[in-house]
Amino acid sequence: MKYLILIVFNLTALFATAQRGYSTWTYLQDKESHLQADYSQKTVKESLTGKKKDAYLKQVTTYQDGKLQTDKVYDRATGKLQFHIQMTYLPERNAAISLNLLDSSKATYSLTEDQKIKYYVVDRNSTQHIVYTYDTEGRLIKCKDCLQPLGNHDWCVYYLYQYNTFGKLTSVQNYNLPANSPIAEKVLILTDTLIYNNEKIKLSRKESLNPAQNKTTETTYLYDKKGLLTEEKSSQTAIYNEPRSYIKSYKYRGDRTLKYQEEKYFQEDKSNGTIKNWYNKAGEKTKSKTYDATGKLVKWMCITYK
Numbered sequence: 001m002k003y004l005i006l007i008v009f010n011l012t013a014l015f016a017t018a019q020r021g022y023s024t025w026t027y028l029q030d031k032e033s034h035l036q037a038d039y040s041q042k043t044v045k046e047s048l049t050g051k052k053k054d055a056y057l058k059q060v061t062t063y064q065d066g067k068l069q070t071d072k073v074y075d076r077a078t079g080k081l082q083f084h085i086q087m088t089y090l091p092e093r094n095a096a097i098s099l100n101l102l103d104s105s106k107a108t109y110s111l112t113e114d115q116k117i118k119y120y121v122v123d124r125n126s127t128q129h130i131v132y133t134y135d136t137e138g139r140l141i142k143c144k145d146c147l148q149p150l151g152n153h154d155w156c157v158y159y160l161y162q163y164n165t166f167g168k169l170t171s172v173q174n175y176n177l178p179a180n181s182p183i184a185e186k187v188l189i190l191t192d193t194l195i196y197n198n199e200k201i202k203l204s205r206k207e208s209l210n211p212a213q214n215k216t217t218e219t220t221y222l223y224d225k226k227g228l229l230t231e232e233k234s235s236q237t238a239i240y241n242e243p244r245s246y247i248k249s250y251k252y253r254g255d256r257t258l259k260y261q262e263e264k265y266f267q268e269d270k271s272n273g274t275i276k277n278w279y280n281k282a283g284e285k286t287k288s289k290t291y292d293a294t295g296k297l298v299k300w301m302c303i304t305y306k
Helices: 020-029
Strands: 041-047 056-064 067-074 081-090 095-100 106-111 117-122 129-134 140-145 155-163 169-178 187-196 203-209 215-223 229-236 244-252 258-267 270-279 285-291 297-305
Touching (some): 020 169, 020 187
Antiparallel strands (some): 041 056, 041 297, 067 081, 095 106, 106 117, 117 129, 129 140, 140 155, 169 187, 203 215, 215 229, 229 244, 244 258, 258 270, 270 285, 285 297
């Protein structure tokens, strides 16, 4: 079955396991993922050589009244459509259907009253699905994801989320779950613990522990005097033979909107690549450049909005 998995978690493979559950939570805190936007069209052009002259049209996404309408993805080699998704909304059922016009495969969304995604399933009765569970205050408390292990649908990932009395996320438990198995058979693989500053507002540290309670990853967050995040630094611990780490830095305009972000990746303290991202005043990414460990530009991306 050819089908574009629209829910794409933009994770770096570096910490895909260690931060998957937290990244899922973070992703859903923004606009309701890919289904909503403040623009009418998004166009992505990409060059895998880093040269603008080699750029090709990668994706065109359209929205109407803030809702996703169509999503077209093009093949780099041929320039032909690889996927052509068309959305149909069923407000009376709080549901939506995305149809791939190239092969008639479908995905179905079920939505809450406030338009949060409850579940997402590729084709009817398919094992490829994501189910989200929220509490009475609209906070994500559970997630069963049978799409993330792309290429291996013999198992799913399952997350449990906990909050403090201030409503802040404090814990994410990451589990493996064999496909088509009851939730009781889930196996804990990692726990993320989030620690906040004295005001209980700003996230200051995140620690990841394996089932043996060994720390696997530690992430720290720094803020400027205005309370804006300026640095995120994450590193694997000595339990890994070749520990990896990254540093993400953020720069803002005078009106506090994000202007620039840089991600530096390391393996055993040696450079493993850099990603540089630029944003418009609406907070939308407009340009991205990827460099390899030697500093050579290997990927260029331009994103425009209407």
